[in-house]
Amino acid sequence: MAQSFDMVVIGSGPGGYVCAIRGAQLGLKVAVIEREHLGGICLNWGCIPTKALLRSAEVFHLMHRAKEFGLSAGNIGYDLPAVVQRSRGVAKQLASGVGHLLKKNKVTVIMGEATLTAPGKISVKTDKGAEEVTGKSIIVATGARARELPGLEPDGDLVWNYKHALNPPRMPGKLLVIGSGAIGIEFASFFNTLGADTTVVEVMDRVLPVEDAEISALAKKQFVKQGMKIMEKATVKKLDRAKGKVTAHIEIGGKTETHDFDTVISAVGIVGNVENLGLEKLGVKIDRTHVVTDEYCRTGVEGLFAIGDVAGAPWLAHKASHEGVMVAELIAGQHPHPIKPNSIPGCTYCNPQVASVGLTEEKAKAAGYDIKVGRFPFVGNGKAIALGEPEGLVKTIFDAKTGELLGAHMVGAEVTELIQGYVIGRTLETTEAELMETVFPHPTLSEMMHESVLSAYGRTIHF
Ligand SMILES: Cc1cc2nc3c(=O)[nH]c(=O)nc-3n(C[C@H](O)[C@H](O)[C@H](O)COP(=O)(O)OP(=O)(O)OC[C@H]3O[C@@H](n4cnc5c(N)ncnc54)[C@H](O)[C@@H]3O)c2cc1C
Numbered sequence: 194m195a196q197s198f199d200m201v202v203i204g205s206g207p208g209g210y211v212c213a214i215r216g217a218q219l220g221l222k223v224a225v226i227e228r229e230h231l232g233g234i235c236l237n238w239g240c241i242p243t244k245a246l247l248r249s250a251e252v253f254h255l256m257h258r259a260k261e262f263g264l265s266a267g268n269i270g271y272d273l274p275a276v277v278q279r280s281r282g283v284a285k286q287l288a289s290g291v292g293h294l295l296k297k298n299k300v301t302v303i304m305g306e307a308t309l310t311a312p313g314k315i316s317v318k319t320d321k322g323a324e325e326v327t328g329k330s331i332i333v334a335t336g337a338r339a340r341e342l343p344g345l346e347p348d349g350d351l352v353w354n355y356k357h358a359l360n361p362p363r364m365p366g367k368l369l370v371i372g373s374g375a376i377g378i379e380f381a382s383f384f385n386t387l388g389a390d391t392t393v394v395e396v397m398d399r400v401l402p403v404e405d406a407e408i409s410a411l412a413k414k415q416f417v418k419q420g421m422k423i424m425e426k427a428t429v430k431k432l433d434r435a436k437g438k439v440t441a442h443i444e445i446g447g448k449t450e451t452h453d454f455d456t457v458i459s460a461v462g463i464v465g466n467v468e469n470l471g472l473e474k475l476g477v478k479i480d481r482t483h484v485v486t487d488e489y490c491r492t493g494v495e496g497l498f499a500i501g502d503v504a505g506a507p508w509l510a511h512k513a514s515h516e517g518v519m520v521a522e523l524i525a526g527q528h529p530h531p532i533k534p535n536s537i538p539g540c541t542y543c544n545p546q547v548a549s550v551g552l553t554e555e556k557a558k559a560a561g562y563d564i565k566v567g568r569f570p571f572v573g574n575g576k577a578i579a580l581g582e583p584e585g586l587v588k589t590i591f592d593a594k595t596g597e598l599l600g601a602h603m604v605g606a607e608v609t610e611l612i613q614g615y616v617i618g619r620t621l622e623t624t625e626a627e628l629m630e631t632v633f634p635h636p637t638l639s640e641m642m643h644e645s646v647l648s649a650y651g652r653t654i655h656f
Pocket residue numbers: 203204205206207208209226227228229230231232233234235236238239240241243305306307308334335336337355376466469470500501502503508509510511512513540
């Protein structure tokens with residue numbers, strides 16, 4: 194007989210498991226179906242293990258700077274398998290934590306592959322055979338996977354996707370990273386810091402193309418200073434694979450150049466996991482591998498929702514979780530607010546870090562706003578100097594008419610931790626006046642957030 198639930202979530206990534214826990218907290222009988230690992234991509238092959246790798250790179254980098262701090266460190270080196278082992282251990286610890294959280298909240302976990310067979314009905318292929326499950330509400334939270342472009346397909350040896358790069362068979366000597374979004378740049382930063390001769394190819398006119406142009410340019414300056422080669426408005430047309438060598442044909446400035454590498458990381462985007470779920474049969478609309486939803490993540494089919502990466506950009510764990518909570522509350526009869534796309538922060542954990550929320554200067558102008566722009570450089574901040582991190586910028590964009598904070602963009606040390614201050618500001622619909630009246634602790638990097646606002650209104654103190 195079929196097991197029946199109020200809510201069934203397909204996929205246990207940060208969208209699915211958070212949705213399930215919130216549903217259970219609200220008194221619903223909830224099940225999660227997962228075909229691979231609890232915690233999804235984020236905990237096992239995404240956010241968490243990359244941050245563990247990047248932490249090793251950061252410590253390695255700082256060890257080389259020991260003398261600057263009056264310290265000495267000899268024989269600085271690394272053991273790549275040990276670095277990777279630490280990263281895998283961190284991922285494992287957090288993924289097993291998800292199992293405990295689901296259990297604590299009395300969520301039923303079914304390990305297997307789910308397919309929707311009719312509205313409210315799911316068939317799960319498990320180790321023991323097929324299981325039937327019914328749910329009054331069903332949430333598709335099946336996530337996404339790496340996009341593969343023809344000719345650039347990963348093989349795990351010479352050409353890697355993010356999974357290969359997280360568990361690499363060797364340290365790259367000469368590395369090509371295709372794509373300079375967050376995933377590409379984080380891997381470029383990691384391997385470059387450990388000593389790989391790294392080239393990044395970006396099809397758009399700048400690295401980190403979704404970021405504010407000024408921030409992208411400052412980040413690029415630092416990457417180049419660290420020895421990375423950056424090729425912008427460039428396309429990898431072809432990869433010729435030979436033993437231990439890949440020849441990349443790169444189109445740039447109307448010409449095709451060939452360059453040899455021993456390793457290529459393909460980071461050219463992701464595609465939603467929409468296949469074999471029975472979605473089309475139920476009449477769910479799919480647009481270029483993503484489920485089409487409304488602002489409440491409804492698919493248009495009664496009782497069927499889609500959240501997280503499978504429901505489209507931005508492909509971020511916190512967006513997935515936030516949607517998960519909203520949908521669970523909606524199902525439980527509450528009245529949650531839909532997520533505001535311009536209030537979702539984006540963070541990239543390369544060196545230097547990059548973080549942003551809201552409109553870029555370009556987009557604010559294109560949207561017709563008359564804007565005021567504030568800027569404060571790291572070099573004017575006491576804590577940044579004390580940390581030995583004088584490179585970076587905090588940029589803020591305000592609506593000149595209303596004082597609304599339209600966007601904030603940062604590059605430099607620890608900005609991924611700072612951005613949240615502005616995100617709260619946006620949620621509270623803060624204007625420049627409240628931000629100026631806020632007391633920021635001294636000495637902290639956060640003081641730059643204050644100064645950037647002051648700067649937009651010609652009141653900077655420390656620069
Ligand atoms: C290398 C890398 C680094 C990243 N770093 C960050 C970061 O720093 N910050 C950030 O916010 N985001 C980051 N991301 C993105 C983040 O991982 C995703 O946005 C997030 O995991 C999406 O969550 P989700 O719940 O939608 O899907 P996922 O985490 O992809 O989970 C979906 C789950 O559904 C399961 N599933 C799929 N189909 C079925 C089926 N038919 N039956 C049963 N189960 C199924 C899958 O096995 C998977 O476990 C990174 C991604 C990558 C690849």
